[in-house]
Amino acid sequence: MNLSKLNRERIAKVIKNGAILLHGNKIIYRNNDANYQFRQFSDFHYLTEWPEPDAHAVILIKDSIPELHMFVLDKNEEMETWDGKRIGQQGAIEIYGAKKAYSNIEYKNELINLLKDQTDIYCDYSSNVFQEIDQQALNLAVPYDQRGGNFSKAKLHSIQPILSELRLIKQAAEVELLQKACDISIEGHLAAMKFANPGKYEYQVAAEMEKTFFHLGAERLGYNSIVAGGDNACILHYATNREELEEGKLLLIDAAAEFEMYSSDITRTFPINGKYTPEQKAVYSEVLKAQNLGIEMVNTENTMQDIHKATIKSISESLVNLKLVPHGIEDTISMMHYFQFFMHGTGHWLGLDVHDAGSNESNNEPRKLSSGMVTTIEPGIYIRPSKPVINFPLLERDPEKIKIRRKELGMEEATKLEQKEMREAKTVEHKIPESLLGIGVRIEDNILCTEGDPINLTEALPRDIEEIENICS
Ligand SMILES: [Mn+2]
Numbered sequence: 001m002n003l004s005k006l007n008r009e010r011i012a013k014v015i016k017n018g019a020i021l022l023h024g025n026k027i028i029y030r031n032n033d034a035n036y037q038f039r040q041f042s043d044f045h046y047l048t049e050w051p052e053p054d055a056h057a058v059i060l061i062k063d064s065i066p067e068l069h070m071f072v073l074d075k076n077e078e079m080e081t082w083d084g085k086r087i088g089q090q091g092a093i094e095i096y097g098a099k100k101a102y103s104n105i106e107y108k109n110e111l112i113n114l115l116k117d118q119t120d121i122y123c124d125y126s127s128n129v130f131q132e133i134d135q136q137a138l139n140l141a142v143p144y145d146q147r148g149g150n151f152s153k154a155k156l157h158s159i160q161p162i163l164s165e166l167r168l169i170k171q172a173a174e175v176e177l178l179q180k181a182c183d184i185s186i187e188g189h190l191a192a193m194k195f196a197n198p199g200k201y202e203y204q205v206a207a208e209m210e211k212t213f214f215h216l217g218a219e220r221l222g223y224n225s226i227v228a229g230g231d232n233a234c235i236l237h238y239a240t241n242r243e244e245l246e247e248g249k250l251l252l253i254d255a256a257a258e259f260e261m262y263s264s265d266i267t268r269t270f271p272i273n274g275k276y277t278p279e280q281k282a283v284y285s286e287v288l289k290a291q292n293l294g295i296e297m298v299n300t301e302n303t304m305q306d307i308h309k310a311t312i313k314s315i316s317e318s319l320v321n322l323k324l325v326p327h328g329i330e331d332t333i334s335m336m337h338y339f340q341f342f343m344h345g346t347g348h349w350l351g352l353d354v355h356d357a358g359s360n361e362s363n364n365e366p367r368k369l370s371s372g373m374v375t376t377i378e379p380g381i382y383i384r385p386s387k388p389v390i391n392f393p394l395l396e397r398d399p400e401k402i403k404i405r406r407k408e409l410g411m412e413e414a415t416k417l418e419q420k421e422m423r424e425a426k427t428v429e430h431k432i433p434e435s436l437l438g439i440g441v442r443i444e445d446n447i448l449c450t451e452g453d454p455i456n457l458t459e460a461l462p463r464d465i466e467e468i469e470n471i472c473s
Pocket of ligand 1: 265348376378444
């Protein structure tokens with residue numbers, strides 16, 4: 001379990017002296033005796049690679065050297081007959097590199113012993129176990145000496161910011177796993193493109209694609225597959241996948257496989273009958289142009305904000321060209337008219353989680369990308385059929401200022417104010433070209449930042465119009 005060992009060594013260098021308390025996921029019941037498929041908590045996986053539920057890890061760090069203590073499910077022949085093999089304490093030591101391993105039943109008692117004399121404790125405040133056990137154990141292990149007092153003198157720190165910073169930069173072995181997840185996902189998308197036809201149902205395309213993922217060794221989907229035919233492409237997180245595919249429409253698929261806990265995240269939008277209409281082609285080409293620009297910008301000179309701004313500019317130019325907005329490029333950007341058609345971010349980090357850990361900022365400033373970061377680049381244009389006529393407010397809107405005001409006033413108060421401003425603003429009525437209504441296009445790839453040119457991990461899945469038409473027909 002080299003990857004987690006390396007990660008413990010990396011985090012030990014940051015923390016230097018202290019103890020980390022981290023908790024694995026539990027089984028979640030779905031209905032009666034059936035449970036949801038178990039997946040380990042990503043942070044827990046990152047530091048232990050332990051694949052079973054109900055585990056706890058205590059990592060004691062002294063002079064930047066980590067020592068792993070694992071609390072795991074006991075071996076139990078009867079239980080294992082029902083629920084599957086357990087690794088047990090011996091396995092935790094021999095395979096997973098624990099210095100010592102204990103029964104998870106002993107967690108609270110042993111924790112009190114392990115934390116004696118520790119002054120800096122790094123915990124996961126979001127975990128129930130932190131509230132139920134860790135806090136009490138700390139009061140007993142490192143008590144503040146006061147009559148009637150029931151609190152600890154240990155300093156508590158949140159582990160998440162430290163873990164997020166580490167997880168943001170992918171190690172070579174992680175990039176290999178991500179590449180594998182991407183390769184599997186690409187095959188699934190290709191299978192879907194070949195399979196989709198008018199008359200087939202969205203879920204049938206999903207089944208064909210997911211069959212390929214699993215056939216090639218994926219353990220899970222990275223997230224619920226979005227297989228959105230026609231107008232459904234304009235619903236960003238469409239996931240019901242129940243409708244019939246229609247002649248002459250597009251199919252947007254946003255789906256990917258998870259391999260050894262790492263997830264890909266790919267979107268393609270292709271013609272159901274194998275040939276883009278001129279209108280579909282026009283919209284698709286514009287999104288592709290913006291995406292290529294975004295991909296090119298994934299380098300150490302730029303922040304994600306730079307990339308988003310450039311993408312917005314490119315998409316806004318396209319909206320003007322496609323006659324989707326009432327004014328020119330300046331107003332389209334400054335009045336956020338583009339937001340009617342491109343209402344999400346340009347990308348997000350990718351890794352163990354499909355929306356992976358890590359901040360776009362460092363010291364409250366947008367941070368430049370670094371080698372080892374992996375982001376998606378996924379612009380889109382969605383022309384909602386429910387909005388054949390749009391009243392565009394004539395109001396200057398700066399996303400940065402909106403963000404700052406939301407921080408200052410709180411979301412509730414700030415959005416009320418925004419809505420009021422929008423209501424009071426003058427508007428201009430604009431008719432959307434009818435032939436474009438219902439077209440939704442997103443193209444998404446997974447990009448690794450390096451010291452040099454960006455590497456597109458999903459390059460092998462065609463984006464070019466002709467190549468896609470060849471595969472689909
Ligand atoms: Mn995405």
